[in-house]
Amino acid sequence: MNEAKATFHVTEEQHMAWSTRDLAEMAGTTVNTIRHYHRLGLLEEPERRYNGYKQYGVRHLVSLLRIRRMADMGVPLSQIDAVSSGAESAPDALRELDVELAASMERLRRARDDIAAILSEHSPADAPAGFASVASDLSEPDRSMIHIYSQFYDEATMADLRRMVEVDADAGAVNHEVDTLPADADEATRQRLAEQLAPSFAQNLIDFPWLSDPLANLSKSKLVAQRTFIEALSELYNPAQLDVYARAGALAQAIVEAARSSSDDAE
Known part of the structure; x- marks a missing residue:
């Protein structure tokens, strides 16, 4: 110097x-x-x-x-005078800033991980966080619903949803048929698809018990979430698709209850 x-x-x-x-x-x-x-x-x-x-x-x-x-x-510019003048609050302001910077760095790290996964899996750029490996197998409405779910469920629940999607990806033909199902699909087609989906739905109910009461795992208001889910489902899926899912859900519940009853009888 x-x-x-x-x-x-x-x-x-x-x-x-x-x-x-x-x-x-x-x-x-x-x-x-x-x-x-x-x-x-x-x-x-x-x-x-x-x-x-x-x-x-x-x-x-x-x-x-x-x-x-x-x-x-x-x-922040509003705090520069206080920090530079050596005010008593300066150390606290710097510690608070350090916490904010650490959070920003974590967000950036996650963003880089997400970008790497999207590029590696050749997924859509708007793939929901954590779903890059399966996003290409999802329909546009399904991806949209996952984006909405991510605002109401915690990370553990979203991880369960990701595992469900990974398993459901094996039933690609059935899922594709439901994704392209016309709103005026006939009764026989609806019932057939519901019966084909029911076993995987039932397995999900067994593997993830919270599905029996999905509102219990919410991280935000149940009333707001329920209204949002109902509105989103009615806008993203046509009546025939919603009917198939409802039938498959009822059949899956019956399968689970029958399995439990059989298990109780065996004991």
């Missing part, structure tokens, strides 16, 4: 003032940013030359560099 200072020999004649553009270039920022700092009262307004132009000095450059330093660390 001292060696660096000794390199420069300053004379009074070398003293000069800088324009706003000069100051911006030296600080690696923009003229508009400097003006913004002036409006906020973060950066002192300099004296003006005879022609009205601002003339900045070293103290302005140092002040600007300090502001930029704290802004680069993520300190």
Whole structure:
């Protein structure tokens, strides 16, 4: 540091003032940013030359560099004065900022993981978080419902849903037929599809008991969630598809109850 200072020999004649553009270039920022700092009262307004132009000095450059330093660390502009002045609240503000930065880093890490999974699996870019490996097997309405579920269920429940989707992917032909089922599908087709879906529905009821009362696992208001689910289902699926799912659910419940009854009789 001292060696660096000794390199420069300053004379009074070398003293000069800088324009706003000069100051911006030296600080690696923009003229508009400097003006913004002036409006906020973060950066002192300099004296003006005879022609009205601002003339900045070293103290302005140092002040600007300090502001930029704290802004680069993520300190909100509204808190820079307090933090830079060494106020008693400064350490608490920095600790709070550190917590926020850690959370941001975790969000970025997850985002990178999601992007890597989407690219690796050749999934749609809007694949629900954690569903990249199966998103291509899901219909547009199914992906939409998963996005909605993610706002009401916790991570553990969403992990269960992902496992269900992975298992259901094996029944691709049946799922595809239901996905493309016309609203006026005949009775025989509806019943056939319901019967084909029922065994996997029943297995899900056994593997994930909370499905018998899906509102119990909600992380938000049951009333809001129920209304949202009903509205979404009625808009995303046609009446024939909803009828198939309802029939399959009833058949699955009957299969589970019969299995339990048989198990009780055996004991």
